[in-house]
Amino acid sequence: MPETGHQPVERHLPTEEARDLLSLVRDVVQREIAPTVNEDEQAARFPREVFALLSRSGLLGLPYPEEFGGGDQPYEVYLQVVEELAAARLTVGVGTSVHTLACHALAGFGTKEQRATHLPGMLGGGRLGAYCLSEPTSGSDAAAMRTRAARDGDDWVIDGTKAWITHGGVADFYTVLARTGEEGAAGITAFLVPADTPGLSAAKPERKMGLSGSPTAQLHFDGVRVPDSRRIGEEGQGFRIALAALDSGRLGIAACAVGVAQAAVDEARAFLQSRRQFGRPIADFQGLRFMLADMATQVEAGRSLYLAAARLRDTGQPFGRQAAMAKLFCSDAAMRITTDAVQLLGGYGYTSDFPAERYMREAKVLQIVEGTNQIQRMVVARDLLGPESR
Structure with a gap:
């Protein structure tokens, strides 16, 4: 299996605790996810043991209250954890986002007795x-x-x-x-x-x-x-509970999309630096350099968009339109970026020996789940034009 060029993303995190969390996530990725990701996806192996480890490590309840076993982390931090997991293996990133979505109703609308009874097991007790x-x-x-x-x-x-x-x-x-x-x-x-x-x-x-x-x-x-x-x-x-959960869930999918896109950029960059044609590295060819630059720019734009929406959520401001925009933009960008990564790798990109083709197949579903991107456009337009518009 060719070695990828994944490099840690430089992140600006709000606290030392958040920085420690990202270090923990990267350690889990390197030890438990990355070594066998391609084989595991090809064999359709569900990583239950990884989710159990994430739960024990406090990474499955990050945005929920500490009194019920959560991590009391802002969405700004939680989503960057999801992005890191998705960049390593989308199955784990999406699974973390879905689990968080499944906990949202009880955490936000349950009685204190219900939360005390059920949330500790859901957030840190190994339950999925x-x-x-x-x-x-x-x-x-x-x-x-x-x-x-x-x-x-x-x-x-x-x-x-x-x-x-x-x-x-x-x-x-x-x-x-x-x-x-x-x-x-x-x-x-x-x-x-x-x-x-x-x-x-x-x-x-x-x-x-x-x-x-x-x-x-x-x-x-x-x-x-x-x-x-x-x-x-x-x-x-x-239904109101469901819609409230989906606003947050869309941010999770946006973070997953940025993770997959970042992995594709890393793969393309490593290939451009190692592959030689016509006597020199193909990274010297301006057309390919420009493609890579456009891919990286879209990743940064998507990350900025989902983080801006997360900060609105963290400060108690309306964020539904921004969440829909983030889900829409990030997943569409991921589809473009992964398609370009396959193109940059040429014939190699079309083989399962390289992960680029998997990233492309995975990116497609992110345009569909948590509301199709056509639905996201409806949400954005309705918010811009007012509730009387249809």
Whole structure:
């Protein structure tokens, strides 16, 4: 396997603790992820042991309160951790973002008793989460969901199917959005469902063009009974909870996209410096140098955009439009950058002996998950033009 030219990104972090966290992440990457990443992705191996290590190290609960086992870190820091993980292996970066998304509803809208009971295990106890919003017939139109939760005494009984669930079948808990009332957004409620609840099963994982180590599967709910104590927020509040989580989740995907793009730039730079044609390094050819410069510029622009949105979030300001912009720009840029990396490597870029082709396949999904980039454009335009615009 050719050696890549990955170099640590120079970061401007707010505290010494944050700098120590990044050092810890880079150590985990070098010891536990990087040595076998290509083989693991080709074999579609899910890195459960890596997620267990991240949990024990306090890296799966960074943006949540310390009193419940979190790291009390700002999003500005958390997202840079996600970027580092995604640059090493997107399966781990996306998995960390999805787990954080799955914890968001309980951390933000759960009662103090619910948080005290469940969050420590979710944030630092080795448990891994998944987020269940999409369905086979309701993806972008999430408010059209059909999965239903019916009240039965002190319990709720959930029936239906969720689709495109990252960690489907391997997670320990699922944050589930289900219809409890009228049609539309007002009739949706959130629940925290343990993976071993009777009646809950996962289909065979989807066969995807990339991100092979991260299982994506349908989940079937057949009379899944959960107590009312596992309802998160008020009845009918679920869609608002889901949207709040997605604003933050989009920043996670933006950071993942920048991570993949940075890895592609590093790979392209190393190849340009080592490959010789016509008696000299191909890095001497201006056309290729300009391509690399454009790729690196897009990475820096994307990183600045997601960090600016994160700082708005950290200071309690509205950040939904900026999160949509970051997800849109960073994932589109990652697609362009990884495609250019394959082109720069020529025939080598089209082989699985080099990671460039994997980066290109992985970048594609980032334009789709957490709301397609067409949806992001709708979010941005609606915010610019006012709520009365459609």
